[in-house]
Amino acid sequence: MTDLGIAIESSVETGGRGAFRMFLRNKPAVVGSVVFIIIVLVTIFGPGMYGTEAHKMAAGPFLGPGDDAGPLLGTDYLGRDILAGVITGGRTTLFVAAVAGALSMGLGLVVGSLAGYFGGWIDALLMRFTEIFQAMPSLLFSLVLIYLIGPGTWKETLAIGVTMWALPARLTRAEFLRLREMEFVKASRAIGSTDLRIMTRTILPNAMPPLLVAATLLVVIAVLFHAGLAFLGMVDINTVSWGSIMGKNRGYTLTAWWTVAFPGLAIVATGLSIALIGDGLQDAFNPKLRGR
Amino acid sequence: MTALARSIGIRLGQAIGLLLAVVVVVFLLIQIAPGDAALYLAGEQGVGDAEFLAKIRADYGLDQPLLVQLGTYIGNVAQLDLGNSTYFGDPVLGLILERLLATVLLAGAALLFAVVIGVALGVFTARRPESPASHGVTVMSLVGFATPVFWLALMFIVVFAAKWGVLPVGGIEDVRYEGNWLGETIDTLQHLILPAISLGIIYLAIYSRLARASMLEVLESDYIRTARAKGAHERVVVYKHALRNGIIPVVTAAGLQIGNLLSGALRVEFVFAWPGIGQLMISSIFRRDSPMVVGIVIFSAAMVILANLLTDLVYRLIDPRIRVGGTR
Numbered sequence: 001m002t003d004l005g006i007a008i009e010s011s012v013e014t015g016g017r018g019a020f021r022m023f024l025r026n027k028p029a030v031v032g033s034v035v036f037i038i039i040v041l042v043t044i045f046g047p048g049m050y051g052t053e054a055h056k057m058a059a060g061p062f063l064g065p066g067d068d069a070g071p072l073l074g075t076d077y078l079g080r081d082i083l084a085g086v087i088t089g090g091r092t093t094l095f096v097a098a099v100a101g102a103l104s105m106g107l108g109l110v111v112g113s114l115a116g117y118f119g120g121w122i123d124a125l126l127m128r129f130t131e132i133f134q135a136m137p138s139l140l141f142s143l144v145l146i147y148l149i150g151p152g153t154w155k156e157t158l159a160i161g162v163t164m165w166a167l168p169a170r171l172t173r174a175e176f177l178r179l180r181e182m183e184f185v186k187a188s189r190a191i192g193s194t195d196l197r198i199m200t201r202t203i204l205p206n207a208m209p210p211l212l213v214a215a216t217l218l219v220v221i222a223v224l225f226h227a228g229l230a231f232l233g234m235v236d237i238n239t240v241s242w243g244s245i246m247g248k249n250r251g252y253t254l255t256a257w258w259t260v261a262f263p264g265l266a267i268v269a270t271g272l273s274i275a276l277i278g279d280g281l282q283d284a285f286n287p288k289l290r291g292r
Numbered sequence: 293m294t295a296l297a298r299s300i301g302i303r304l305g306q307a308i309g310l311l312l313a314v315v316v317v318v319f320l321l322i323q324i325a326p327g328d329a330a331l332y333l334a335g336e337q338g339v340g341d342a343e344f345l346a347k348i349r350a351d352y353g354l355d356q357p358l359l360v361q362l363g364t365y366i367g368n369v370a371q372l373d374l375g376n377s378t379y380f381g382d383p384v385l386g387l388i389l390e391r392l393l394a395t396v397l398l399a400g401a402a403l404l405f406a407v408v409i410g411v412a413l414g415v416f417t418a419r420r421p422e423s424p425a426s427h428g429v430t431v432m433s434l435v436g437f438a439t440p441v442f443w444l445a446l447m448f449i450v451v452f453a454a455k456w457g458v459l460p461v462g463g464i465e466d467v468r469y470e471g472n473w474l475g476e477t478i479d480t481l482q483h484l485i486l487p488a489i490s491l492g493i494i495y496l497a498i499y500s501r502l503a504r505a506s507m508l509e510v511l512e513s514d515y516i517r518t519a520r521a522k523g524a525h526e527r528v529v530v531y532k533h534a535l536r537n538g539i540i541p542v543v544t545a546a547g548l549q550i551g552n553l554l555s556g557a558l559r560v561e562f563v564f565a566w567p568g569i570g571q572l573m574i575s576s577i578f579r580r581d582s583p584m585v586v587g588i589v590i591f592s593a594a595m596v597i598l599a600n601l602l603t604d605l606v607y608r609l610i611d612p613r614i615r616v617g618g619t620r
Contacts, residue, residue: 132313135593135600139555140573144589147577148321220438227440228559232574246443250563257450264443271438279434 019209022284029280036273039266043090052084055240065258076249076259086266089242093230094270096157097222103161104222105168105215109204112172117180117199127173130166138163142225143234151236160225164218171214175207209285216278220271227267242267300605307601314593315369318586319362374587379579384587388569395568399550399557401488406495407546411539413496414503415530418538421508429500436497441556445490445563452486460486462565487564491556495549499542507538547603551596 023029047053052071057078065074071081115126133141145159179185180203188202229235230243237244242263249259349355353364368375374384417426453460460483510516511534519529558570565571569588576584 128310128313131310132317135310135314135551135596136589137551137554137558137592137596139558140589140592143573143577144318144321144585147585148324224438224440228442231440231442232559232562234577243440246446250446253446253450254453257447260443260446261450264440264447267443268435268439271440272435275434275438 019281019284023280026280026283028276029283032273032276032280035269036277039090039270039273040094042087043094046087047084047091050084050087052081053088055080065262074256074258076245076252076256082245082259082262085240085245086242086262088240089245089263090266090270092153092235092239092241093223093226093243093267096153096160096226097219099157100161100164100222100226101215101219103157104164104218105211107161107165108168108170109172109211111165112169112174113176113199113204115169116173116176117195117203119177123173126169130169133163134166136163139225139228142229143232146229146234151234153236153239156226156229156235160222160229164221164225168211168214168218171210172207175210176203179203179206209281213278213282213285216274216281220274220278223267223271223274296608299608303601303604307597311594311597312366314597315366315590316362318589319365322582322586323358369590374590375583377576377581377584379576379581379584384583385591387572387584388588388591391567391569391572394566395554395557395561395570397484398487398491398560398566398568399553401484402492402495402557403546403553405488405492406499407542410496410499411503411535411542413500414505414542415507415535415538417500418504418507418511419530426504429504433497433501436494439494440559441491441494442559442563444493445487445560448486448490449563462563463567483564487560487566490563491553491560494556495546495553499545502545503538503542506541507534510534510538543603543606547599547606550599551592554592554595 057080061075061078063071063075065082071083074082076082076085111126111130115123141163142159145162146156149155149159176199185198185202188198193202226235227241227243227246230241231247231250233244233247235241235244245263246260249256253260346355353361356364372385374388376382377384377387380387413425413429417423417429420426449462463483511530516529516534519533520526524533554570557568558573560566561568561570562574569592573585573588576588
């Protein structure tokens with residue numbers, strides 16, 4: 001337990017401003033943040049600036065990247081501009097991933113903090129409930145949810161968010177279990193703070209570092225998740241997304257590799273930039289684990 | 293009864309309870325979802341009058357109270373009856389079992405590849421923490437974490453099957469080798485390479501980093517210093533003393549990620565036309581074959597629960613400290 005004690009002290013010392021400075025000194029994390037900001041800006045403003053619509057025929061079919069007659073990244077089997085698709089395709093995926101990440105984080109926080117703070121039968125009950133959701137393979141579970149409630153941006157967000165909250169719930173519970181025995185929590189209780197106040201004002205801020213790191217992981221998982229569902233053709237067929245471009249062109253992979261390669265690279269770049277931010281946060285909050 | 297047997301008994305009971313809870317949740321989800329099953333079944337027959345609807349409700353037990361329906365459903369699942377596929381007309385469980393071997397082969401090969409190479413990489417780089425290879429593992433694990441498995445699979449097809457033509461594009465066997473068992477086995481293994489590596493490489497990225505972190509920690513511990521001090525050979529220290537403890541987090545992760553692995557296998561099966569459970573799930577969704585879809589979810593949950601139970605039992609046998617108490 002001495003290990004944990006040291007880790008807490010150092011994260012308290014470096015918390016807030018110190019952690020932010022640490023983060024800025026971490027080159028991969030800064031690169032990740034810059035790339036992520038660029039991706040978000042391109043997704044928001046890019047389609048308007050580029051002009052060509054992603055779902056409309058722009059040139060002849062199967063033009064390769066760099067082909068003089070066609071757009072920069074080539075066209076697919078219907079002559080749709082792949083670059084336009086890459087620029088536009090992030091909108092739905094990033095939106096769904098962000099909201100689904102927040103949803104699962106929120107659910108996990110509520111369940112995990114109640115279980116960890118109160119313990120006893122509340123803990124036992126909530127953890128058994130969490131296990132039910134952990135037992136069902138997440139992709140299969142969200143496929144079934146979409147099968148039952150139908151596709152559409154909000155329904156997809158719900159179907160992804162509902163399958164991911166077990167991880168933040170377990171993490172929150174572990175942090176609350178650890179922190180509720182600390183001196184400063186006992187002090188807060190001694191001066192008569194209510195349970196709600198102790199949970200939200202005393203314990204939660206101290207539990208935030210690992211939860212923030214987990215939140216970045218959840219967003220990456222949600223990005224891959226939505227891309228996977230779109231690739232399988234399980235989401236709204238009228239929205240253009242990186243996954244759906246790849247799914248629609250799957251049958252032509254052998255002849256037109258670029259139709260699949262570039263949207264996929266966009267997903268990797270997005271996921272990697274968020275993962276680098278998460279890694280940077282992890283190092284900033286917990287310098288002892290740096291490089292592991 | 294020994295303490296070990298009792299704790300195993302308790303875990304077994306918990307696992308059965310958990311599976312029961314999954315069945316209840318799935319049943320409730322179907323009830324919450326919009327749509328009337330009787331109306332749907334009538335639509336399939338092309339008849340829609342009230343008398344026919346009432347007959348369907350009676351035939352399928354849809355006129356019973358919800359609790360009775362739930363009881364019947366649980367009773368059927370307990371007798372291994374997951375209903376009949378509306379598309380094939382055959383029992384769901386039989387259809388799943390027919391495809392189980394292909395999925396287990398794919399997932400097993402991917403897991404083996406990931407654990408063996410991942411642990412080897414982790415041990416190698418843990419001994420040289422500042423080497424380029426060591427930083428390479430960190431970078432690779434991040435890239436692997438952010439890469440969609442189906443995209444990787446497609447890129448492998450482009451390079452190895454289309455460009456170089458060294459490995460088959462998809463499927464599990466070639467009709468050429470029918471009847472020749474040796475040819476068939478080699479042929480299936482050839483078909484297995486690309487799907488298994490596409491799926492395994494993602495986990496390789498995770499496990500190599502995990503193994504490295506855990507080996508770094510173990511190599512710093514007191515008992516390793518003692519082993520070195522008494523003059524044990526470095527190879528004995530690393531592979532005999534350190535690896536035993538260093539591998540535990542990898543085994544934990546592998547055991548807990550069986551569900552995750554199944555989800556990944558589903559996408560890989562789709563890309564490579566691998567005739568497993570994932571492939572069946574996706575085509576059943578497009579056919580709106582509800583008993584099949586629900587059956588596969590319950591079956592996969594049972595597999596995940598079983599895998600977690602086995603991991604737990606293996607633990608109790610390996611590590612005496614968690615033999616009696618809980619692991620969590």
